Amino acid sequence: MHSNDPLIFENTGLAGSKISRCNLSHTVVTGCNFQGTMIEDCNMERLSLHNANLSRSRIDNVNYSNATLTNCNLKGFAILNCGLEGMTIDGIAVTDLLKKWHEG
Template sequence: MSDTPLAIEDRFLIGATFTRVSLKDARISDSHLMGAALDDVNAEGMTFENVNLSGARFHNVNLAGATIDHVNLTGLAIADGSMEGMTIDGIAVTDLLEKWHNG
């Protein structure tokens, strides 16, 4: 195994499969990942900047301690999620939901 960073530029890897691959500290930019799937992946500390995730699906994802800012949440749906400690603009979501349900 080499410690020399691999640079891949201007390549099409359509339909490629990567198994047991470490992309730790990798940088992916100006790239297309439409239809890509991440399954059984540790992405702790991953950063998304200027990323289009419209139509994306997150299932059984741990976002504990994550920060989301400057986002468009139009049409976003959250179902069957734990929201303890979650805030929107500093307001506890559980408090908002309780007030909504109790009128």
């Protein structure tokens, strides 16, 4: 593997792990358990997650630019102190939704 080759994780148990200051851009993750994992200060641009469990995980200071979430369970999901410019939910700009909500 060369330094520019993407990482590939398949059916890996990483529950309770701490992932810090990593460049995970272009990484492919399939069928992995990240339950309760702490992910911080990582570049996750163009990261591909498929059938991954991130329940009870904490993700801080991570670059998710141009990411797409599809068929995800976001029950109890919280977004705090994040840049939302350009973010959409089902094609609707989140910043527009928040503006209308604040206007009452």
